[in-house]
Amino acid sequence: MILINLLPHREAARKRQKELFFTQLGGSALAGVLVSAAVFLWYQARIEEQQARNDFLVAETAKLDAEIKDIASLQQQIASxxxxxxxxxxxQADRNLPVHMLEELVTQLPEGVYLNTIRQENLSILMTGTAQSQERVSELLRNLTNNSPWLTKPELIEIVAGSAALAGREQRRVSNFTVRATLKRPAPAVPGAPAPAAGQPPAKV
Known part of the structure; x- marks a missing residue:
């Protein structure tokens, strides 16, 4: 007996193929969505982790900035x-300098040299006076250069010939001078070092 299928088998085959295609397409789309979601979640987790690190670094930087400000303030206080x-x-070191200066001037002033004014500005001493001759002024400069432990760097600013009245109407030629010198400040004493001799400034280290 011969069986003849009169149903539209070609249309049925096409329908099955189409359904299979759409099923595969849907499965692929679902798989793509799942993979995309997994990748997104992974990157999102990495971003949140990095953001947490950044927030931690910002907080620590703020703490360090505050500590640096405190250190700068302490340094300013220490410098002050x-x-x-x-x-x-x-x-304390300078309170006795005028006494030493006057003692040195009395010691180093040659005979025939007279001081009219002495003016001190910080460690600079400006002296004006009268000498019997220019040689006396030169002697004063040599004494201050070689013999004085308290007055150094003598410098002749001006010397002018003049005259001074003596007894009666007699006039005598003199030299009016201006000299600048530097008053030496004693150096701090070194522990264990021998004490300086009387009238001598402590030796420098």
């Missing part, structure tokens, strides 16, 4: 205290 300490030490 050191400046005050230096000023006090200089005042």
């Amino acid at each position: 205290l050191r400046a005050r300490q230096t000023a006090v030490e200089d005042l």
